[in-house]
Amino acid sequence: MKKIVWLSSILLLGLTTAQPNPPTPPAPVAPYPHHFAEKAFRELAEAQARRAYWQSIRPSQTPAWLAQADSLLSRAQADLQAQRFFSAKEGAEAAKKAYEAALALNGWWGPGPAGRGKGGWHGDHFYRAQERVWRLEAEMNYFRSNHPAVRAFLQGAKGLLSAQASPWQAEAAHKLADAGLHVLKAERGF
DSSP states (O other): OHHHHHHHHHHHHHHHHHSOOOOOOOOOOOOOHHHHHHHHHHHHHHHHHHHHHHHHHOOSOOOTTHHHHHHHHHHHHHHHHTTOHHHHHHHHHHHHHHHHHHHHHTTOSSSOTTOSOTTOOTTOHHHHHHHHHHHHHHHHHHHTOOOHHHHHHHHHHHHHHHSOOOHHHHHHHHHHHHHHHHHHHHHHTO
């Protein structure tokens, strides 16, 4: 009986040591560099499309902050040529949001604040826009940003929300604050 226990334990010990080591997981791979380039090209194309659409409708009045969107778009193109993909993507996205804000202000963009389907704006459009403006102010103060485009977008959003804001004005203020946040992302690099 002792021999059987002794032999079975030696046999088990031999089998466990004969097992190969478990395979090591593959090393984490950095995202493909062309992935960042694709995102930057896509955002730049969308921003250029919004700009072309804005110019095609020939609005009666042009907001003052739209000049900042033009400069952001040209800067995003320069960043893309210099292969600074993150900065190009965020700058183009900021310009796209600014053009969408101008289009929303003139009633030319999207289904409207109430037409977003289930869980849409329905009445809290002003509060969502105000919350986004507060977020932009907080990030400006925290990162001590003094970028002229961010200041222009913040003043434009505050101006749209100062009076009794219509849903379109609140939508435009929300998009302007988003544009300011994207400029801050491009400026700080994350």
